[in-house]
Amino acid sequence: MNLDLTPEEQAFREEVRAFVREKLPAHIRHKVMNGLHLEKADHVLWLRTLHEKGWSAASWPREFGGPGWSPVEQYVFEEECAAGGAPRLIPFGLKMVAPVIMAFGNRAQQERYLPKIRSGEEWWCQGYSEPGAGSDLASLKCRAENRGDHYVVNGQKTWNTLGQHADWIFCLVRTDTEAKPQRGISFLLIDMKSPGITVRPIITLDGAHEVNEIWFEDVKVPVENRVGEENQGWTYAKFLLGHERTNIAGIGIAKRELARLKRVAAAERKDGRPLIDDPLFAARVAQAEIDLMALEITNLRVLSAEKEKRAPGPEASILKIKGTEIQQAISELLLQAVGPYALPFRREAMAAGWQGEPVGPDYAAPLGAWYLNLRKLSIFGGSNEIQKNIISQMILGL
Ligand SMILES: Cc1cc2nc3c(=O)[nH]c(=O)nc-3n(C[C@H](O)[C@H](O)[C@H](O)COP(=O)(O)OP(=O)(O)OC[C@H]3O[C@@H](n4cnc5c(N)ncnc54)[C@H](O)[C@@H]3O)c2cc1C
Numbered sequence: 001m002n003l004d005l006t007p008e009e010q011a012f013r014e015e016v017r018a019f020v021r022e023k024l025p026a027h028i029r030h031k032v033m034n035g036l037h038l039e040k041a042d043h044v045l046w047l048r049t050l051h052e053k054g055w056s057a058a059s060w061p062r063e064f065g066g067p068g069w070s071p072v073e074q075y076v077f078e079e080e081c082a083a084g085g086a087p088r089l090i091p092f093g094l095k096m097v098a099p100v101i102m103a104f105g106n107r108a109q110q111e112r113y114l115p116k117i118r119s120g121e122e123w124w125c126q127g128y129s130e131p132g133a134g135s136d137l138a139s140l141k142c143r144a145e146n147r148g149d150h151y152v153v154n155g156q157k158t159w160n161t162l163g164q165h166a167d168w169i170f171c172l173v174r175t176d177t178e179a180k181p182q183r184g185i186s187f188l189l190i191d192m193k194s195p196g197i198t199v200r201p202i203i204t205l206d207g208a209h210e211v212n213e214i215w216f217e218d219v220k221v222p223v224e225n226r227v228g229e230e231n232q233g234w235t236y237a238k239f240l241l242g243h244e245r246t247n248i249a250g251i252g253i254a255k256r257e258l259a260r261l262k263r264v265a266a267a268e269r270k271d272g273r274p275l276i277d278d279p280l281f282a283a284r285v286a287q288a289e290i291d292l293m294a295l296e297i298t299n300l301r302v303l304s305a306e307k308e309k310r311a312p313g314p315e316a317s318i319l320k321i322k323g324t325e326i327q328q329a330i331s332e333l334l335l336q337a338v339g340p341y342a343l344p345f346r347r348e349a350m351a352a353g354w355q356g357e358p359v360g361p362d363y364a365a366p367l368g369a370w371y372l373n374l375r376k377l378s379i380f381g382g383s384n385e386i387q388k389n390i391i392s393q394m395i396l397g398l
Pocket of ligand 1: 128159386
């Protein structure tokens with residue numbers, strides 16, 4: 001197993017690095033590098049910039065307008081974008097519903113939806129979770145009744161990330177209440193402008209409006225918006241979750257945050273000595289870096305297997321657990337690095353251009369909210385406890 005990049009892959013890395021340096025707008029880079037809130041317009045601008053270059057749909061095959069990159073090239077691309085301060089591409093359209101439409105959608109659906117996902121013209125959100133159906137997703141209750149040429153949808157979804165901006169939502173709905181839970185589920189594409197849809201914000205620990213509840217009351221959905229067969233949605237849902245786990249380790253992001261941690265810890269404090277000179281603190285930073293390097297090697301092993309056309313298996317769960325734990329550990333060290341300056345909870349300090357009275361150095365103000373926000377990492381995409389169950393069953397055979 002060769003884990004080194006080939007000369008071509010190395011050249012590709014340089015090309016992506018130069019592109020990000022040249023094309024990423026400075027105000028977006030500033031927000032990302034300092035953990036500030038991004039607006040929808042920031043995401044759209046970056047996606048359109050990538051689209052012009054033909055790079056917006058990094059994981060798509062050529063036949064659907066993607067660049068046809070190998071798994072290693074996709075990884076290098078994401079790593080360089082993260083290191084250069086580019087926003088993470090919102091995955092719901094590009095990485096979640098698009099692969100499902102490619103694999104299970106009909107030609108009309110592929111032609112209708114995929115180009116607008118690639119160009120960023122239409123935004124998607126994910127409608128899987130419900131109150132009482134998160135880890136145990138198959139127990140979902142949102143009901144869709146087949147009335148011939150359309151379904152009538154009633155029920156509730158929750159935790160819908162960026163649903164307030166979405167043009168479309170892909171939903172798991174119950175179309176058969178008699179069958180076993182996994183058998184009676186269908187996969188619907190629902191226009192968010194349909195009458196009967198209500199989006200309500202959920203404000204998270206850090207004071208941000210990132211997630212929502214979405215209510216459906218007698219929402220009419222044409223049958224042609226169903227992907228694949230009726231009652232076979234669980235198969236498509238699991239296929240999508242496999243894609244959701246790919247790249248969830250966030251190694252590029254963790255590397256960027258580690259660099260930020262080192263900058264913050266190297267800043268001079270009141271006593272004139274930077275915190276990184278403290279051997280105990282330096283050892284904790286070093287441990288995070290070692291863990292990250294080990295994770296990167298594991299990730300390269302997974303990618304190397306993919307290059308040899310072996311599908312990624314339950315090791316994606318290891319990547320998810322370790323990747324999210326490392327990001328959370330780095331955010332905790334960042335918090336410790338600024339000590340009491342991170343204590344005042346200042347939601348407004350997360351906005352770029354905030355002019356308030358600073359408490360401590362300006363980089364300290366957003367760190368408290370950043371720390372709180374990152375607690376989500378071990379919950380979404382399948383909680384880390386659920387990933388451990390997968391590892392114990394699929395790898396350890398327990
Ligand atoms: C910030 C954020 C964004 C999200 N975005 C979306 C989105 O866009 N779309 C969407 O559909 N969903 C989204 N989710 C929902 C997410 O997928 C669920 O929160 C997650 O699957 C956990 O489900 P739950 O919240 O119902 O918790 P529960 O399933 O009730 O779990 C509660 C606790 O019990 C543990 N637990 C549950 N079952 C087991 C078990 N069998 N073994 C061991 N421990 C167990 C869990 O690990 C957790 O700690 C988001 C969640 C968050 C926090």
